[in-house]
Amino acid sequence: MNTAIDDITETPPLTSLEALGQAAECLKILAHPHRLRMIQMLLRDRYTVGELAQACEIPSHMASEHLRLMQRCGFLTNQKEGRNAYYQVVETHLTHFMACIEARFGQA
C-alpha cells in the first residue's frame, strides 16, 4: 500500500519551464572546453588568469573573458593580489556537475 510520500518520491513534479530556462543559461556557460578545463582546475585549487590560459592553450586576454563570464553568472569569484588575479569557485553545485562530466567523459 502506497503512502502519499511514496507517490511523491515515485513521480516528483516536473521542473518549471522558467527554472529550466535558468538551467539552460548555466549549461550554455558550461558548454565550452576551455571553461570546463578552468572549472575543473579551480575545483581543486585557485589559479591566476595566466595559469588558466596556459592550461587551456589560449591567450590570457581570452581566458580573462571566459572568467569574467563565469564570474558574472555566479560560478566564480576573484581576488586581486599585486598584478595577478586569483580566481576560485563559489557555486558549490559545480562539484556535482563536474563529477557527472568526468563520469561520462573520463580522465582520458
Place this chain on the structure above:
Amino acid sequence: MNTAIDDITETPPLTSLEALGQAAECLKILAHPHRLRMIQMLLRDRYTVGELAQACEIPSHMASEHLRLMQRCGFLTNQKEGRNAYYQVVETHLTHFMACIEARFGQA
C-alpha cells in the same frame, strides 16, 4: 605514508581538452529549456512528439527538430507506432545530469 593509489585518488588527472570538447558538445545540446523538459519527461516514461510539444508549449514540428537533434547525438531513440512516434532515452548518464539540474534548480 602515501601509496601510488592514494596519490591518484587525491588528485585525479585533468580531463583532456579533446574529451572536454565532446562534453561541451553534449552540454550545448542539453542547454535549452524545451530539450531539458523533454529529457526530464522521457526519463520517466516514453511520449509522442505531440505530447512533448504540448508540454513545452511549442508547435510539434519544432519539437520534432529538437528530438531529431537529441537522437543524432545519441541521447534518444524512437519507435514509430501508426502515425505516432514514441521517443525514449538511451543515454543513461542523462539520469545523473538531470539529477544535478534538479538538485540545483529545484522542482519549482
Place this chain on the structure above:
DNA sequence: TTGACATGTCGAAACATTCCGATATATTTG
C-alpha cells in the same frame, strides 16, 4: 480515394556566441 492528422524536412531571417587584434588600466621593477 479523399480528407484529416502526426511527424519530418527545408531554407532563410533573426539572434547569439566565439575569437581576435587593438587598446586600456593597474602594478611592479629598474
Place this chain on the structure above:
DNA sequence: CAAATATATCGGAATGTTTCGACATGTCAA
C-alpha cells in the same frame, strides 16, 4: 619616470543556433 608584466575591455568579423513558415511524407478512417 619609463619599461615590462598581468589583466581587463572594446569592436567587429566569422560562425553557429533558434525559430518559423512552407511543404513533404506517411498513416488512419470513412
